[in-house]
Amino acid sequence: MKFGLEFTTALNNIQSKNHTTGTTENYKNRWAMGLYLNMNADVNKYTKFTGRLSMTKAFGDIDLGYPAAGTIGSLDAGRGVAGGSAIYVERAYVDIYMGKYAALTIGRLPGTDGPGSNLRNGSARMSTYPALAVNALGDGAVLTLKPYTDAALRAGYSKIYQPLNPNSSSAGGNIWGNKGASDANLFFGAFETPFAPKSFGQNLLMLTYINLQNYATPYINTGASTGQTGDATNAATGTPAQNIGDMQYVNLHIENDKMLGTGLNWFVSASYYKGSNGKSSKLAETQAKAQKAQNTQNADTPYVKFANENAWAVHAGLRYDIGSAFKLGYEYFKGSEYWYAFSRVSINDPFNFRNTRGDVHDVYAIWQLDLYQFFRLSYTRQHLDYATAAMPLATPKVDITNQNIALAYLLRF
Numbered sequence: 001m002k003f004g005l006e007f008t009t010a011l012n013n014i015q016s017k018n019h020t021t022g023t024t025e026n027y028k029n030r031w032a033m034g035l036y037l038n039m040n041a042d043v044n045k046y047t048k049f050t051g052r053l054s055m056t057k058a059f060g061d062i063d064l065g066y067p068a069a070g071t072i073g074s075l076d077a078g079r080g081v082a083g084g085s086a087i088y089v090e091r092a093y094v095d096i097y098m099g100k101y102a103a104l105t106i107g108r109l110p111g112t113d114g115p116g117s118n119l120r121n122g123s124a125r126m127s128t129y130p131a132l133a134v135n136a137l138g139d140g141a142v143l144t145l146k147p148y149t150d151a152a153l154r155a156g157y158s159k160i161y162q163p164l165n166p167n168s169s170s171a172g173g174n175i176w177g178n179k180g181a182s183d184a185n186l187f188f189g190a191f192e193t194p195f196a197p198k199s200f201g202q203n204l205l206m207l208t209y210i211n212l213q214n215y216a217t218p219y220i221n222t223g224a225s226t227g228q229t230g231d232a233t234n235a236a237t238g239t240p241a242q243n244i245g246d247m248q249y250v251n252l253h254i255e256n257d258k259m260l261g262t263g264l265n266w267f268v269s270a271s272y273y274k275g276s277n278g279k280s281s282k283l284a285e286t287q288a289k290a291q292k293a294q295n296t297q298n299a300d301t302p303y304v305k306f307a308n309e310n311a312w313a314v315h316a317g318l319r320y321d322i323g324s325a326f327k328l329g330y331e332y333f334k335g336s337e338y339w340y341a342f343s344r345v346s347i348n349d350p351f352n353f354r355n356t357r358g359d360v361h362d363v364y365a366i367w368q369l370d371l372y373q374f375f376r377l378s379y380t381r382q383h384l385d386y387a388t389a390a391m392p393l394a395t396p397k398v399d400i401t402n403q404n405i406a407l408a409y410l411l412r413f
Helices: 232-237 282-293
Strands: 002-018 023-044 047-059 088-097 102-108 138-145 152-160 185-193 202-217 242-257 264-276 310-322 326-335 358-368 373-386 397-412
Antiparallel strands (some): 023 047, 047 088, 088 102, 138 152, 310 326, 326 358
16 A cells, blocks of 8 residues: 655635625634545556545634635535544545456545646646536546547446535435435546647546536524524424435536646636526525525525526636746636536635636746645635525625635645
């Protein structure tokens, strides 16, 4: 077994300005730390194991309200909404090679930190599909066919984990007593191929289709202990988890490293989203009633129904490497009114900007100390045209700007 360790610590300085109300909130000197243990082993000539254990901890609250507001989420990559000191199995899978042209992958699939995120994180590709498609955890199986040297076909299934209790981990709640609501199924197919000759640099085109069925809202306790209204029965049982609809995504991702032998690396990723089979969410109804009671919701604001709508998002970025020591990068993201990314915040992206209904500009500089470690100074500006969706629901129109100046140190060996 071969082991590798990754350590990240980041200092965030966040400002959130609501242009409608004229209020500004500042979150300065907010630290966060991540620790990751990578494992891999060539068991024999046709079996390979890969694993990754992770822990993330926020020092200082960088949360602006979970799950209703969701503008700046606490660090959540399967370890609960606030991070924590517990070690979590982020990925653990086995590749079984079936001859020269086929492989079967089984286990907790590599579904986070996908292509697009690797430039800013200074890492190799770490996911089966692009981050803008579905950046989430799941257990399942993938069949890869590679009849030609540079092209591949993939088909897969996974059970996606959702935080069915917003005050707990992403364990799915009581999966035995609540059969339907913990049953999110993801089916996907993908085609990968270079789009230019090798002289153009390392390049890849990925076309991915994803069908995610049975999205579930979390269980919520509606009793007095949560600060919400409710009778004794509700306090004991709460509002149960509930399936509210299905989601489909089509993603086209193109990337090119060391373009024409230069230091230019870039990617463009675009996704189209369609919600279907929408149902009324009891959780959203509860939140809407509470907001109406406090006169904080407009009568025409559509909070309750799962959004059976079309949506789209575009994410593009480039990084220019100046020798081996300095790297300058820029990324842009744009999400439409009903865009919803099945994505999680991370230590490298506390805004979870792939879930933005608005636009994001991100500028960063990397100082590479050596092969194993670097510093990254970044400025991220997120403008929300519509409130961030904690679930695939319609959200009210807003005018909010979030900014973050962050200094991060990353070590991998």
